[in-house]
Amino acid sequence: MDTRVLHQQSGVLSTNKLIRNTYMLLSMTLVFSAIMAAVSIAVGTGFGLALVLNIAAIVMLWFVLPRVANSSMALPVTFGITGMLGFGLGPLLTHYLALPNGGQLVMMAMGGTGGIFLGLSGYALTSRKDFSFIGGFLMAGMMVAMLAGIGAMLFSIPALALGVSAMVVLLMSGLILWQTSLMVNGGETNYVMATVNLYLSILNLFTSLLHLLGVLGDD
Numbered sequence: 001m002d003t004r005v006l007h008q009q010s011g012v013l014s015t016n017k018l019i020r021n022t023y024m025l026l027s028m029t030l031v032f033s034a035i036m037a038a039v040s041i042a043v044g045t046g047f048g049l050a051l052v053l054n055i056a057a058i059v060m061l062w063f064v065l066p067r068v069a070n071s072s073m074a075l076p077v078t079f080g081i082t083g084m085l086g087f088g089l090g091p092l093l094t095h096y097l098a099l100p101n102g103g104q105l106v107m108m109a110m111g112g113t114g115g116i117f118l119g120l121s122g123y124a125l126t127s128r129k130d131f132s133f134i135g136g137f138l139m140a141g142m143m144v145a146m147l148a149g150i151g152a153m154l155f156s157i158p159a160l161a162l163g164v165s166a167m168v169v170l171l172m173s174g175l176i177l178w179q180t181s182l183m184v185n186g187g188e189t190n191y192v193m194a195t196v197n198l199y200l201s202i203l204n205l206f207t208s209l210l211h212l213l214g215v216l217g218d219d
Contacts, residue, residue: 019125019183021191022198025078029199032079033086040090041097050088057084065196074192082199089207096210109210117202120173124180131181134174141171162215165208172205 040050060081068074096102124131145167152161179197182188188197 014189015184015186018189018191018194022183022194025075025191025195026198029078029082029195030202033082033089033199033203036083036086037089037093040087041094043090044094045087045090047091050091053084053088057081057088060084061196061200065193069190069192078192078196081196085203089203092207092210096214099214105210105213108213109206112209112213113202113206116173116205117176117198120176121180121198124177125184128184129181130185131177132185132187134178138171138174138178141167141174145171158215162212165211165215168204168208169212172201172208175201176205 057080060077065074065077065081068077093106096105099105145164148160148167149164151157152164176198179188179194179201183194188194
């Protein structure tokens with residue numbers, strides 16, 4: 001058999017394994033985060049502790065995970081990061097669940113997040129299009145959204161905060177396409193890093209949708 005054919009077959013098998021492992025680990029981390037969020041709600045976690053846990057998760061994400069991504073410590077660190085982020089969601093979910101229609105808002109945000117993720121990720125997987133060209137635009141957009149979000153908090157501008165949430169929904173949708181495309185086209189070869197990147201996109205998409213639905217519902 002032609003060596004080029006063998007090489008192509010090997011590449012396809014490697015890509016399929018990467019995708020399978022990524023979505024399996026992503027499912028596990030999402031379930032684990034949901035459990036940690038439920039625990040956080042049950043024990044009445046405050047926003048102060050949630051902020052500390054989120055900062056700790058970011059530190060691990062930036063400085064620890066890249067160093068251990070190819071070692072046996074990758075999975076414990078991944079669950080540590082996603083577990084802390086899930087636990088940190090507790091106060092936000094408690095706030096929304098206390099509203100008259102809070103349960104409905106949370107379920108709508110979860111359903112919307114799931115639908116957007118499955119639709120966009122499924123499209124990137126089946127079409128196998130290369131969306132690497134939008135990477136620079138997405139990074140620039142994230143910088144703008146972050147600065148605008150800081151401005152909305154410092155100056156208490158609700159309209160700006162709403163605009164930031166809408167912008168983040170669009171950016172996270174683009175990131176899901178981009179990140180899935182990287183797996184399909186060989187731009188990402190580590191399933192742990194791919195999992196965490198998709199997890200963060202899903203988390204930010206969910207919280208932004210929840211904010212938008214809350215505002216639209218006059219909450």
